[in-house]
Amino acid sequence: MPKIFKKKNIIPLTYIVLIIFISVFFLSISPPTLIEVYNQSQNDIPVGEIYGSMKIGQTFEADHKDLSAIEVLLATFSRVNEGTFVFHLRDSLKSEDNMVWYNVNMREVQDNKFFRFSIPKIKDYKGKRILFSKGKKYYFYLESPHAEPGNAITIWSSSENLYKDGEKIINGVPSQGDLVFKTEYELGWMLSYHTLSTRLMNILNFSLNLFKNQVFYFVILLMSFVWAFITLVTKFEIFQRKGGIFFVFGIVFFVVSLWIVLLFMKKIEVYNQFVPNNAAGEIYGGKKVGQTFTAQHDHLIAIEVLMGTYNRKNTGELIFHMKGQAGDMIDLHHSRVDMLNIKDNRYHRFKISEIKNSKGRKYFFYLEAPQSQSGNTITIWCNDEEDKYREGAKVINGEEMEGDLVFKTIYAVGLGGKTGLFLGEITRNKPSPLNTKLLYVGLIVSFVLTCSLLLTYIIRVFVETYVIKKKEGHSEY
């Protein structure tokens, strides 16, 4: 039986899974909430005075299940009206039965204000609560049979059909426009199965993706290195030997310095424009999609472009051109790429021969696929909304257009170059003595030295506290 299935491993694993499940379960329960929906808020015209046999209403679709109120924008013509009007709520336009109805004194109505019709919790003949169904259509209307012209209220309405899920009903007939109304829902405790399943899937995906995560393996490697190093230091009793601490310090210093140098050696990747909101369209035939740009550093070695494959496998050849500027006849560089190697929604790197003095110079690159056809080619992501990148522009078929492609430029500045860039920038405009390059060199050296020394001492304390005590047979270890 594999080790992982042993009882002592199963218990903690079950425990962790249980905690996750219970937490997600509780997080998928929503507490009682009051939701207000503005179904229609445009108030162009009143529907006219409501009196006699006039019935003005509106059909609507319930957005949630527990309808608790309907609010309608009423008007009094800036006067105090006497008498009553009646509010009816029915489960459809055709229904003859009221779910809710009540008389309201017209004196209670304020001019051009929403009037609230609370919906009580209704029970059927068996005493079971009737719930309003989410997505079902309902109908409410107002009438005032005893009112007369000059002593009646009205409802505000829109002149056009703005509410998609219902209609304004005048005397039982659908009419142009919609009443101005809001609906309110009083939701109770609720468990969303959809949320629960989505969250559990997210956790599963998170766990599975960890195995694809390079940082995860780096952490394991780091832990293994620390474990192996300390084990060796203990086994060979290095701290007990003369100069042992210097030996350990040397190794730690070397590792820390190496880690810093490796980070310094990384190439500079400048995200010139990284917000995609549109695709430049399929690139085929005579279509050429490109971008002008200004190099930010020296030693330009590559350009990366965010590509799209329309989620399909495309075949054919894509040609990359790089020029000094848009009108140049001769390419500084060109290369051909098999479209099969291009991944959807990923940057693709186009390497160029290194341009040493690139800083501040303008360049132009474009892509074309003359042999390709629509339905079997790629595209490039771009941003058309605003000028995100001010040092260049998108160029389609030789013409500068609004917006920019999503692209990066890569520079191999090197250790010396990067140090120079850092020291130049950090000292710029700083007050004395913070404008002295030597200060920062000293700071980095001091940082590396103290960091290494501290780690060495921590290892020594660890070895002496745990490992040696264990060797000496201390029971607690």
Add this chain to the structure above:
Amino acid sequence: MKDIKVLFFIFIIFQGVFYLLLVPPWQSPDETHHFGCGALLSKNAKLGSKNHKIVSKEIVESMANFHAWQYQNIPRPEPMPQTLSELPYYQGIESVSGREPLYYGINSFILKVFNLKKNIDQFYLIRFLSLLYFIVTVYFLYLSSKLVFKDNISYVFATVCFVALLPQFLIITTSVNPVNLAVVLGAAFLYVILYSLFKGKKLIALLLGPIIIGLAFFNHRVALFMIPPFVVLLLIYFVRSLKSKREMIKIFVITLIVLLIFIFLFFTAQYFFPDQFKRVVSISGLKPRIYEINEFGKYISPGTSRSLTSFLDGSFKTFWFFAGWLRFGYHLDIYSVLKLICFLSVFGLFKYLYLYFSRRKYSMDVDFSSFLILIAAGLPIIFGAIIRYYPTSIVAQGRYVYPAISALAILFILGLKEIAPKRLEKWVPIFIIGGFMALNIYTIFHSMFRVFYYFTNA
């Protein structure tokens, strides 16, 4: 032991100075505003008066010198405005709320004492003051974790490393921000409480606790979250005193005296600082917090779960590292691994609770009473930040929970200690220290260098 302690503090001083100088001026959240308020006070001008234009103009000029807009990828304003509030993206000093009178007062005092003429010199002076707060915070945490982990030096250093090597904490704590003073007060407060609990010196906590809370209220509204651990401490004392009637009366009398002192201080402060006091009370009070909880309840439902998830994700990132006014983060894979480690730590805390309540024959390395205090110090502030900022903001920035960083650090390490198999338990601190060192070096020499010095724009 003494060597390593000294070495550790030398290292964190170097590192703090490094962070302080590495983040370009005005590139930490709200620095323009917070520096401006202190500078304005030092010029004997009341906050919000027309004199703000002088300070504001100096800051704008300095921002132009340090191409502040380039980091945000927004065009440099042409012509350059005269005041901060006319600038896109950056916060002005006209709308100062006055809710951090203590912080601004100290800054103003320091600026007056040193009497530096140039705006940028004054700015770095205040940043160095922040560094001092950071060192004091780390020292208080060191003392607190020594008490909690009962002098288990590896775990003590692992805890201290969590704070001293947490990249975003270092960025904030070496910048101009009132949260730094709240962090020191929070760390000192936790130490006072734990010291009182472990050494049995009730009077210290009962006297110093309310004083620190009172000071903290004059600095930042997060002071409210110092109350739960204090209440827990009082409850612990109360439960313990049930064994002896005399002890109970003693505790009752001391609490009453402290309460009276607190009320006296309250009215004295109201008399001497009426304006600031009104603002402090209105912003720090319980009523707005209850209102926020009520509002939060309306929003948190499965329908909005997606945005809550991204809100929490953003908050998590800003706790660990998100530099340059929250524009530049790590690669997503790094956050995933950090999330895994945090999850493990949380599971470890559940395991601790399970072992405690199951009353197994298991020697608890950390007392349950101190665990309760740590939870009371750490959890409410996390929930408070979420409730306060969801869904009106994109994230609840990690710095809003930094005042409880000491408690969170101890809990984080305790969780990892508990979740690790017994035979690997001794290795946990060394892995944590190594991991934090590696992360910190990566942050400095890759993440921060590339955005602030190579202008990679992401």
